Amino acid sequence: MLSSLEVCAGAGGQARGLELAGFEHAGVVEIDSDCCKTLRLNRPAWTVHEDDLNLFDGRAYKGVDLFAGGLPCPPFSVAGKQLGPNDERNLFPAALRLIDETRPKAIMIENVRGFLDAVFEDYRTHLKAQLDSLGYETHWRLLNASDYGVPQLRPRVVIVALRHDIKDHFSWPMPNPGDAPTVGETLVDLMAERGWRGAKRWAEGASEIAPTLVGGSKKHGGPDLGPTRAKRAWASLGVNGLSLADEAPDRDFVGMPRLTVRMTARIQGFGDDWSFNGRKTAAYRQVGNAFPPPVARAVAQRLKEAMSVRSIFPVRAVR
Numbered sequence: 001m002l003s004s005l006e007v008c009a010g011a012g013g014q015a016r017g018l019e020l021a022g023f024e025h026a027g028v029v030e031i032d033s034d035c036c037k038t039l040r041l042n043r044p045a046w047t048v049h050e051d052d053l054n055l056f057d058g059r060a061y062k063g064v065d066l067f068a069g070g071l072p073c074p075p076f077s078v079a080g081k082q083l084g085p086n087d088e089r090n091l092f093p094a095a096l097r098l099i100d101e102t103r104p105k106a107i108m109i110e111n112v113r114g115f116l117d118a119v120f121e122d123y124r125t126h127l128k129a130q131l132d133s134l135g136y137e138t139h140w141r142l143l144n145a146s147d148y149g150v151p152q153l154r155p156r157v158v159i160v161a162l163r164h165d166i167k168d169h170f171s172w173p174m175p176n177p178g179d180a181p182t183v184g185e186t187l188v189d190l191m192a193e194r195g196w197r198g199a200k201r202w203a204e205g206a207s208e209i210a211p212t213l214v215g216g217s218k219k220h221g222g223p224d225l226g227p228t229r230a231k232r233a234w235a236s237l238g239v240n241g242l243s244l245a246d247e248a249p250d251r252d253f254v255g256m257p258r259l260t261v262r263m264t265a266r267i268q269g270f271g272d273d274w275s276f277n278g279r280k281t282a283a284y285r286q287v288g289n290a291f292p293p294p295v296a297r298a299v300a301q302r303l304k305e306a307m308s309v310r311s312i313f314p315v316r317a318v319r
Contacts, residue, residue, distance in 0.1 A: 001022065001023075001024045002022065002023050002024065002065040002066065002304055002307060003023065003024055003025075003026045003064045003065045003066070004018050004023040004024070004025050004026065004064060004065060004066040004067070004068055005025075005026055005027045005028075005029070005058065005061045005064045005066070005067055005068070005098075005102060005104070006018065006025060006027075006028050006029065006068045006069055007029040007030075007053055007056070007067075007068075007069035007071075007091075007095065007098065008029070008030065008031075008053060008069045008070050008071055008072065008091065009028045009029060009030045009035065009039060009048075009069070009070070010030060010032070010035050010070055010286060010289055010290055010291070011035050011038045011039070011276060011286035011287065011289070011290050012028075012035075012038060012039050012042060012043075012274065012290070013070075013268065013269070013270065013290030013291040013292060013293050013296065014068060014069075014070055014108075014110060014290075014291040014293070014296040015028055015039070015043075015046075016270070016271075016274060016293040016296070017291070017292075017293035017294065017295065017296025017297035017298075017299075017300060018066070018068060018296060018297070018300045020293065020297040020300075021296075021297045021300035021301045021303075021304055022300075022301075022304055023065070023066060023300060023304070025043075025046050025047075026047070026061055026064055027046075027047045027048075027049060027060075027061055028046050028047065028048050028049065029048075029049045029051055029053060029056055029069075030048065030049070030050065030051075031050065031051060031052050031053065033050060034277055034278045034282045034283075034285075034286060035277075035286055036048050036050040037277035037278070038275070038276050038277040038278075038286055041275055041277055042274055042275060053091050053094045053095070053098075054091070054094045056094075056098065057101070058097075058098040058101040058102045059101050059102075061101075061102045062101065062102050062103060063102070063103065063104075064102050064104050065104060065105050065106070065307060066104055066105065066106050066107070066108060066300075066303060067095075067098065067099055067102055067104040067106075067107045067108075068107070068108040068109070068300075069095060069108075069109050069110070070109070070110040070111070070291050071090075071091045071092060071095060071109055071110075071111055072090070072091055092127060095109065096127075096130055096131070096134075099131070099134060099136075100134055103134075103135075104163075105162070105163050105166060105307055106136075106160070106161065106162045106163065106166070106170075106303050106306065106307065107131070107136060107138075107159070107160065107161040107162075108158065108159070108160055108296075108299060108300065108303060109158070109159040110156055110157070110158055110159075110291045110296070111156070111157045111159065112156065112157065113142060113155045113156065113157060115140075115157045115159075116140070116142060116157055124140075127159075131161045135163055135164055136161035136162060136163055136164070136167075137161065137162055137164060137167040138159065138160070138161040139159075139160050139161075140157055140158065140159045140160070141157070141158055141160075141172055142155055142156070142157055143155070143156055143157075143158055143295055143299075144175075145180075145269065145292045145294070145295050146179075146180040146209050147175035147176060147180075148173070148175065148176055148180075148292070148294045148295045148297075148298045149176050149180055149181070149269070149294050150180060150267075150268070150269040150292045150294050150295065151180050151181045151182060151183055151185070151186045151209045151210055151266075151267055152180075152209055152210040152211070152212065152213065152267050152268065152269075152292070153209055153210065153211055153212055154212045154213070154292060155212075156291065156295065158295075158299055160299065160303070162303075162306060166306050166307060166309070167306075169305070169306040169309040170302060170303065170305075170306040171302060172299075172302065173298035173299055173301065173302050180209050181209075182206060182207050182208055182209060183206040183207075183208065183209065183210050183237050183239070183267070184202065184203030184204060184205065184206035184207055184237075185203065186266055186267065187203070187206070187259075187263050187266060187267075188200065188202075188203035190248055190260070190262060190263050190266070191203065191248055191249065191257060191263075192248070193248045194247065194248045194249065194250050194251065195250065195251040196248060196249040196250065196251060196253050196257075197251055197252070198249070198253065198254075199249075202238050202257065205237070205238045206237040206238050206239070207237075208236075208237060210233075210234070210237065210267050211225075211226070211230050211233040211234065212226070212230070213225065213226070213264060213267060213268060213287065213288040214226035214227065214230060214288055215284065215285045215286065215287065215288025215289035215290075223243055223244040223280050223281045223284050224241060224242055224243050224244070225239070225241030225242075225244075225259070225264075226241065235256065238256055238257070239256060239257065239258070239259060240255070240256040240257065240258045241258075241259075242258075243258060244258055244259055244260060244261060244264070244280055244284055245257070245258035245259065245260050246260065246280065247260060248260060261276060261280060261283045261284050261287060264284060264287045264288065265287050268287050268288075268290050268292055269292035269293050269294045269295070270287070270290070270293060271293075
C-alpha cells in the first residue's frame with residue numbers, strides 16, 4: 001500500500017479520491033475545525049492534524065510516497081484580486097518546504113483555472129525551477145470534472161511533479177468515453193425520497209450537467225449556489241439556487257426545488273456514505289470547496305501506476 005500526506009485537505013474530496021486509488025493516508029493536515037470534524041467523522045483511524053500549514057512540521061513523514069493537497073485558490077482565482085505570490089493566503093512556499101522535508105516520490109496539487117493565467121507565468125516558472133532543484137519534473141493540466149463522470153462543469157488545474165527516476169512512467173488520465181450524468185439523472189431519487197410527484201418530470205427537464213458549485217469562505221458566501229450567473233444556470237435546470245433546502249420536496253410541492261447538502265455532495269462526486277459536519281451553511285461550504293473525488297482518483301491511479309513500474313523496472317537514478 002502506497003502512503004500519502006495530504007495538506008489543506010478540506011472536507012476530504014481529494015483524500016477520498018486518493019483512498020479509492022489505493023493510497024493509505026499517513027497524515028492529513030487541515031486548519032478548518034469543521035473540516036477536521038468531517039474528516040474524523042468519516043475516517044476515525046486517520047491521523048488528522050488541525051494545524052496551520054505554515055507552522056506544520058513534516059519531518060515525521062519523511063519518505064512518504066505521495067505529497068498531495070488542494071492549496072487555497074483565492075490568490076489565483078479570477079473571482080478575487082489575483083495577487084498570486086503576494087497574497088498572504090498563498091501556501092505554495094509552505095508546500096515547497098514540506099516537500100523538501102518529506103521528499104516524496106510524487107506530488108499532486110490542485111488549484112483553480114486562474115493559476116494558468118498569463119499574469120502568473122513567471123510564478124509558474126519559479127515554482128517549476130524550485131521543484132526541479134528538489135529533484136522533481138513538474139507538469140500541470142486543466143481537467144474538467146465532467147470528463148471523469150462528475151455531473152458538473154468544474155475546471156481545475158492539477159499540478160503533478162514526479163521524482164526523476166519515475167517521471168517517464170506517468171501519463172495523464174484519459175477522459176471517460178461517455179458523457180457525465182445529467183443533474184436530473186444524478187438527483188432524481190433524492191428529489192423523490194419524500195414522495196414528490198413531480199420528481200420524474202423535473203429530472204427530464206434537468207437534462208444537462210451542473211454549473212460549478214461555489215462554496216465561498218467564512219467571510220463571503222452562504223447557503224446558496226453561487227453568484228447571479230450561476231443561479232441563472234441553475235434556474236435553467238429547474239433548480240432554485242437562492243438557498244439550500246433542509247429536505248427534499250414533499251408530495252405536493254409546486255415550483256422549482258432547492259438542493260439539499262446531500263444533493264450538492266452528489267453533484268460534487270461524493271458518495272452518499274460521506275457525511276459533513278456542521279449546520280447547513282458550514283456543511284455546504286465544505287462541499288462547494290472540495291476537489292471531486294472521481295477526478296482525484298483518476299490522477300492518483302496514474303501516479304500509483306508510475307510508482308509501481310519503478311519497483312519492477314528500475315530506470316536511471318535521481319539526478
